[in-house]
Amino acid sequence: MSDLMNTIQQRRSIRRFQERDLPDDILTKLLEAARWAPSWANTQCWNFVVVRDNETKRKIQETVSPRNPSSKAIVNAPVLLVVCGQLKKSGYYNDQYPTKFGDWFMYDLGLATQNLCLAAHDSGLGTVIVGLFEHDKVGEIIKLPPEHEVLVLIPVGYPDHDPSPPKRRELDEFVFNDSF
Numbered sequence: 001m002s003d004l005m006n007t008i009q010q011r012r013s014i015r016r017f018q019e020r021d022l023p024d025d026i027l028t029k030l031l032e033a034a035r036w037a038p039s040w041a042n043t044q045c046w047n048f049v050v051v052r053d054n055e056t057k058r059k060i061q062e063t064v065s066p067r068n069p070s071s072k073a074i075v076n077a078p079v080l081l082v083v084c085g086q087l088k089k090s091g092y093y094n095d096q097y098p099t100k101f102g103d104w105f106m107y108d109l110g111l112a113t114q115n116l117c118l119a120a121h122d123s124g125l126g127t128v129i130v131g132l133f134e135h136d137k138v139g140e141i142i143k144l145p146p147e148h149e150v151l152v153l154i155p156v157g158y159p160d161h162d163p164s165p166p167k168r169r170e171l172d173e174f175v176f177n178d179s180f
């Protein structure tokens with residue numbers, strides 16, 4: 001099996017981290033991985049806010065339900081990435097969205113997020129993608145400009161545990177040939 005397939009299959013959502021700083025050069029490697037993700041017409045509509053400040057992380061944590069299993073990860077990880085997208089850029093031509101699905105920013109940010117999370121795992125780091133929080137409040141906290149949206153939060157750090165893989169559907173449950 002290739003190293004890439006190993007990385008894909010072994011990556012897990014990590015919600016508990018060691019008390020250990022994340023070096024800038026490793027963080028740069030992760031952001032480089034995101035930078036090289038494909039995007040609609042190479043629009044690269046993503047923006048990443050790197051949050052290391054504990055008070056800012058605490059404010060962002062308050063936007064997440066305490067019942068969310070990722071809530072504590074937001075403040076316990078040495079770095080919290082706030083993944084944002086510029087609207088009316090990806091999939092937008094001549095002041096309109098030409099496809100059925102409108103703005104493609106979520107798709108493009110998903111690709112960049114996956115690249116980043118795989119690069120993190122490959123670097124011995126853990127991540128979890130957090131999507132259930134008060135997006136507009138986080139936008140206020142990070143001073144998000146107009147025409148942008150916060151999509152996900154990604155706590156990043158050195159894992160303090162090694163979770164088991166979740167059950168995956170078999171290929172014959174979701175792959176169809178020639179028609180559904």
